[in-house]
Amino acid sequence: MPMAAHSPATTPNSGTSNLPLVRLELIDVGGRFAQSAGFPRSVGEIYGLLYLSAKPLSAPEIGEALSISKGSVSTGTRQLLALGFIRKVWVQSERKDHFEAVLELGDMLSSAYDRIFKVRAQNAERRLDAVQDSLELSRKEMTPEEHALIQERLERLAKIQKRAKQFLPLIERLIR
Amino acid sequence: MPMAAHSPATTPNSGTSNLPLVRLELIDVGGRFAQSAGFPRSVGEIYGLLYLSAKPLSAPEIGEALSISKGSVSTGTRQLLALGFIRKVWVQSERKDHFEAVLELGDMLSSAYDRIFKVRAQNAERRLDAVQDSLELSRKEMTPEEHALIQERLERLAKIQKRAKQFLPLIERLIR
DNA sequence: TTGTTTGTTCAATATATTTTGAACAAAATA
DNA sequence: TATTTTGTTCAAAATATATTGAACAAACAA
Known part of the structure; x- marks a missing residue:
């Protein structure tokens, strides 16, 4: 069942993110998988978002897309980095850290x-x-x-x- | 580290249960295992208690030994029964249900x-x-x-x- | 140096889960 | 039948976990 991140099943995704349905669904899949493995849902959602992203995303972009706070993005990316599920990449002429999913x-x-x-x-x-x-x-x-x-x-x-x-x-x- | 069920590590077990240390420890082991498998701690503790018991125990005995409520014993035993981890046994001249651990x-x-x-x-x-x-x-x-x-x-x-x-x-x- | 941006930490808040215990139901006894 | 005992349910309380966001720190720019 299609579902926007953090929204009840019936409500459409609240405004700003504007991701195609398939990406919202994989975010949800990631969140659920994380939960079943004993991680916070938001950690899986971050990975789900990055997994279908064509380009690396910055922390603010992640936070906006998933409607989660700076702090949660910081904590979640740190955990994913420690597990080796994502990596930091340098993006030309950008000072912000950017993250991409390790696809393997x-x-x-x-x-x-x-x-x-x-x-x-x-x-x-x-x-x-x-x-x-x-x-x-x-x-x-x-x-x-x-x-x-x-x-x-x-x-x-x-x-x-x-x-x-x-x-x-x-x-x-x-x-x- | 030895630990009475539900008590902080430093406090001795509060009064009534009077189980030998080794049994208290296995109760704790069961509780932690249950948690890591996504079950309530009390479910694992009930199994741990029964696993080292020489005889089947009634619901009130379980509740008293672990200092948990009637309701939790009822819920916990139901889950363990459904999983096949414990079984009900009939004890002569006793009306209460009794439970024993499946040892396999x-x-x-x-x-x-x-x-x-x-x-x-x-x-x-x-x-x-x-x-x-x-x-x-x-x-x-x-x-x-x-x-x-x-x-x-x-x-x-x-x-x-x-x-x-x-x-x-x-x-x-x-x-x- | 100062000011700005970016990232982290952690106390407070929000959320989710577990436990309790009173109310109820079911079964046995008398 | 009425009475007692035993077992279950579920709303409320307690506990555990996740998230937020303001305060702080670190890195860079000017």
Whole structure:
């Protein structure tokens, strides 16, 4: 369903931006994708805008097209730059920074995968180790039966984690 | 770092629950995992509580152990039941429903994968089709050059999606 | 140097999500 | 039947997250 950025589905885009429908829709797609990946909607909208832009856009242009503030543009572009989804480009006789989308989305997604999911997997592993350590610390508060039960169940978790660790590199290879 | 459910890291667990440290920690792990997967924290905490429980727990027991309300327990257990992460069990001479964790987490995660990620992939595919349709609708508002550029970029997206579609079943097989 | 433009930060505001708990419904008991 | 127990719903409150915009800083121009 066609939808202008930030506007309810039924209302047409409010005035200034004047982008063709297809671009407004991809802005919305980007926003939704960002949300489902745990990023602010505006970050995805910025990428969606730049992805279908014929030329690099300045921060004020982005803000005007999406009706978002200077601050949000600054924060959003910083995040996208850090993830490698956009780059700064120099535009002749312009002092403002300009941004363009990195089009190699496949590569970008795999690098985002690296940064996000690998770190998460590592954290999860460390965390589970800590839980297993604290099982021994809690030993005195428990009956031997309870201790054995918890130990067995934590070992199940460790096995799942091991399995996950093994197939993650395979996914990486497939994504690249 | 050890942490009682819902309490700041430095404060000990407030009174009634009296669970050993290791169980409090797994509750926290469950809560964080749920959050990273887009579920309410309390849903993960309920699973974490049940996962290390020697016996099935009633709704009031869950609420008391986690210091959450009747309503949250009801909502949380319903979600976990729908996902297949817990099951109801009948406990002799008890009228209350009792809940226990499904321990086959690997299986559960793959079925949750099915339900969530497959639907997302399908939605994304439909959505991109719609965007491509609207490119044709917007044709008159654009120069031929702009049209060609957008068409090319949308085709790139379609390719990425196709690739993603291909490797998703492989991941599934690995997870199972 | 001063004045202007551009970009960032962050406290305040707005928005979205989760949790609560009172009101209700459903089921079991007496 | 009436009474108690158990479970659900959903509007309101609490919490978490995103956005704004004024104040600040940094870069450049004159």
